[in-house]
Amino acid sequence: MSSSLEDRLLEATVKLIEAAAVWLPSDVEEALRRAYEVEDNPVTRSFLKAMIDNVEIARAKRLPICQDTGVVMFYVRVGDRFPYIGLLPSILRRATVEATRRIPLRPNTIDVFTGRNPGDNTGRYMPWIEWELVEGVDYAEVTVLLKGGGSEVVARARNLTPAEGLKGVMKYVIEAVYEAGPQPCPPVIVSVGIGANVAIAMKLAAKGLIRPVGARHEDPEVAKFEETLLQAINSIGYGAHGMGGRVTALDVHVDYAPRHPATLSVAVAMNCWAARRATMRIYADGGIEYTTHPHLNKEVV
């Protein structure tokens, strides 16, 4: 029996959120395992071991990797010829409610003015949805990021003077990692946005957190900048949870837009090591394909 398209998309989205919560993407897990190989401080290694064991237990028992299941952020790349765009907003919202109940997720959305927690991870503008229109395709690509609170308190943005230049950007990023210390649960993913104002810079920085670990920027100049920053950050010496070591960041992602003649805005966002994201494609015929968690494709009818 095939249920209605809407029910199927809802179910597929709940599954997507569950995948993000319980199953760390392979690029992140592999990076953690490499960190374990590289470190020699026994306390740091015992912490990395606990984290890797945790990833395995969460996956086997379908339990959330971290008790802070974060706020639910969707990044949707939608084709201009995708036929079901009108269904998506309500499906993403309903899937958030259903996933909160079923997995379960911790209810984390607290109304700023009333203090009320609705208990289902929704609220004004929540779940957060970022739309990007893609020309010439008929599918939609939905990525969910469960963004924890601990790695959010260290995010920052500022307008540098153009004279400070890219060296100034580097310094700003390194100082952000220095001051964050062990708070954002290192090894972290550091994402940097540069642009004409802090709104653009932070939007690019936030989006960089869904780029896979190890994926370099397509512009070789920017890719080199990423590698330089990664090496500098990993020379700071914090290691996993500040226990001391060589891997403070799993990766550094940088993206940029042009600056204004008078500005050089920079933003830094970070993700904890438990970088919980999952991506699926919804095709024009209603078919679903999970790209970060391909094992799920066998379970989909």
Added chain:
Amino acid sequence: MAEYKLRTPLSEDVIRELNVGDVVYLTGVVVTMRDTGHKRAVELLSKGERLPVDMRGLALYHAGPVVRRVGDRWEVVVIGPTTSTRMEVYEYDIIEKTGVRMVIGKGGMGPRTAEACKRFGAVYTVYPGGAAALQAEQVRRVLDVHWLDLGVPDAMWVLEVENLGPLTVVIDSKGRNLYEEMYRMARRRIDEEIYPALGIR
């Protein structure tokens, strides 16, 4: 670095032996409190009132679990530490007035907590943040819950744990703070090695 298996109630003598960098596995009773729990506890204690749980010799845990109701019991689905620095403003009073011997969290704490650890005989330890499914296996059962009106994450959960760890001692009772030492080391590396190599002044 030494490794210890400890059991609650924790005695002052045992706690005063611990050094920063030591690893502890804890069995016994831990009590959770986060931001609003700390606030309420300090308010009650300052009025001379008692907390719902006598915390002498126990461990205080900065954590908000994901829980599930099974019949008339609560079950911990997953649990892990939250960032401790937010509790820094309350912790001196909590350590002084409750007699708690171990504070568990992540991310580090400041000089007031370190002062309380030294004066009253307590330690601050960290658990690897994010390892919540592993830790759920170390929680044997929920003994009690108080202050549910603060919401599930902020309520006071009383948990029986078995070999909870690895917990690393970050603040000991002798005046050392591992993270402060680490920040100083990082500052030196940045200023003396990283910035010169990158041509940053």
